Amino acid sequence: MLALVVVLTVISLLNLFLTVGLLGKVREQADRLAKVEAGAPPMLPNGAAINDFTTTTLDGERLTLEELTGEMYVGFFNWNCEVCHEHLPAFIAEAKRMPGRRQVLAVVRGTPEQAVEMTSQLNPVARVVVEEKQGPVQRAFQLYATPAFCILNPNHTIQVSGYEPGLKTPARS
Structure with a gap:
């Protein structure tokens, strides 16, 4: 019985970590979409110098x-x-x-x-x-x-x- 509780706890914690990670990705995508919808350029703004690469x-x-x-x-x-x-x-x-x-x-x-x-x-x-x-x-x-x-x-x-x-x-x- 104790083993089952431990396994379920581990699975629940793993699920929690995955959910938090997924929410972070969704927030990142929502921020990008908001920039696109607001008409923000997809890169540095016009007139900006490109960094070296x-x-x-x-x-x-x-x-x-x-x-x-x-x-x-x-x-x-x-x-x-x-x-x-x-x-x-x-x-x-x-x-x-x-x-x-x-x-x-x-x-x-x-x-x-x-x-x-x-x-x-x-x-x-x-x-x-x-x-x-x-x-x-x-x-x-x-x-x-x-x-x-x-x-x-x-x-x-x-x-x-x-x-x-x-x-x-x-x-x-």
């Missing part, structure tokens, strides 16, 4: 903030995000309007194995980085939601950002 592209190229030169079109995706998949064709169309592949950066959240469907479409038009949640590039841009898009000035500041591809700036209208 070091990463490796899918092609094995070392990439740092210093190596992003000229105006850059940047897109952030999550491999298992339905809206990200829906926005992929529009991002690719916009990327093709840039002067070259080196002026486009696509960051896919996940593992290379998980992201293969997205990266196979993005690689011809962009330098592609695949990283886990809150990887170096996501931290540099202070990304908190996907999909997210921005135009980065040559001085490494965000000119404009949003949740939809095809961002318009005075120079690109």
Whole structure:
């Protein structure tokens, strides 16, 4: 009988810890949704400078903030995000309007194995980085939601950002 009480107590405590953890995640998601609904940008605000980072592209190229030169079109995706998949064709169309592949950066959240469907479409038009949640590039841009898009000035500041591809700036209208 005592063993049964101990087992039930352990199960109850485990359930309590899992519930508290789940509530924390729900609160985090609710906060993110509130920011999105309030129109907050999905990353650093316009005019903010990007923090330094070091990463490796899918092609094995070392990439740092210093190596992003000229105006850059940047897109952030999550491999298992339905809206990200829906926005992929529009991002690719916009990327093709840039002067070259080196002026486009696509960051896919996940593992290379998980992201293969997205990266196979993005690689011809962009330098592609695949990283886990809150990887170096996501931290540099202070990304908190996907999909997210921005135009980065040559001085490494965000000119404009949003949740939809095809961002318009005075120079690109």
